[in-house]
Amino acid sequence: MVVPIILGVIIGVLSSGSGLGGGFLVVPFLLHLGKEVRVAVGTSIYLFLWLPYHLYSDMQKWGTWTGRSEGFSQ
Numbered sequence: 001m002v003v004p005i006i007l008g009v010i011i012g013v014l015s016s017g018s019g020l021g022g023g024f025l026v027v028p029f030l031l032h033l034g035k036e037v038r039v040a041v042g043t044s045i046y047l048f049l050w051l052p053y054h055l056y057s058d059m060q061k062w063g064t065w066t067g068r069s070e071g072f073s074q
Contacts, residue, residue, distance in 0.1 A: 004033060021048075 011029055015021040023044060030040035 007032075 007029060011025045015025050021044075023041075026044045026047065027040045030043060031037065035043075
């Protein structure tokens, strides 16, 4: 039980720091845990769609969303 938690933390740190995630880290991790391919890919897609939506809605709720990309517009 401890090994999957440690691997999950490592994958979380690597994916948040490098931008690598779903198909590169999450799916192989889930396959290693014995999940079916369709479940692993579906979970990855769900996370890909869920995370940006909730981050955006939280930014609107907190009032930190400016409506533009700070790093790309002048």
